[in-house]
Amino acid sequence: MQIAGTICYYCENKISFDNDGAYCDHCRTTYHRSCHDGKPTCPCCGMDYVTPESTLRYFKSCYVCGLKQNANTKQCEKCSSKTYAEDNIDHENKIRQIKSERYAELTKVILYFALIILTLYTMLGNPTPVGFLFLIIAISLSRWVYRSFHKMKIYERFLNQNSPH
Numbered sequence: 001m002q003i004a005g006t007i008c009y010y011c012e013n014k015i016s017f018d019n020d021g022a023y024c025d026h027c028r029t030t031y032h033r034s035c036h037d038g039k040p041t042c043p044c045c046g047m048d049y050v051t052p053e054s055t056l057r058y059f060k061s062c063y064v065c066g067l068k069q070n071a072n073t074k075q076c077e078k079c080s081s082k083t084y085a086e087d088n089i090d091h092e093n094k095i096r097q098i099k100s101e102r103y104a105e106l107t108k109v110i111l112y113f114a115l116i117i118l119t120l121y122t123m124l125g126n127p128t129p130v131g132f133l134f135l136i137i138a139i140s141l142s143r144w145v146y147r148s149f150h151k152m153k154i155y156e157r158f159l160n161q162n163s164p165h
């Protein structure tokens, strides 16, 4: 959660840096760590205060490179990507984002296969210049499609391991 720029519930001054701030996981009220200073409950809603760290949700695999993650690591060893969500809401947003990226990659692959079919169709019987043009485009895009497949595999693994079925 973005804390910097919000107003402290105690002193009503702006919180300049995320690291100086804390927030209530129940009502989302923000305050300076120094103003809150270890009080057991939230001054706004009265619920038990939980430290921001305890709301973190760690991913079981990296959504960029696919590497399996050890418990409670904040960064992927291989590609340095962030491997945790701030809280449940952030976690859900990440799952939604990866789902839509997987869908985008799938769309690219489907378009590519449509191009292949079109190429074969124009090349059957008598090859035409248009057919050759399609063929050249299809060949030059093959690497790009390979990358799409690779990304889809990583996203698939991420979604299988991090979202409930």
Ligand SMILES: [Zn+2]
Binding pocket: 008, 009, 010, 011, 012, 013, 031, 032, 035
């Ligand atoms: Zn304050």
Ligand SMILES: [Zn+2]
Binding pocket: 024, 025, 026, 027, 028, 029, 042, 043, 044, 045, 046, 047
């Ligand atoms: Zn609260």
Ligand SMILES: [Zn+2]
Binding pocket: 062, 063, 064, 065, 066, 067, 076, 077, 078, 079, 080, 081
């Ligand atoms: Zn990674």
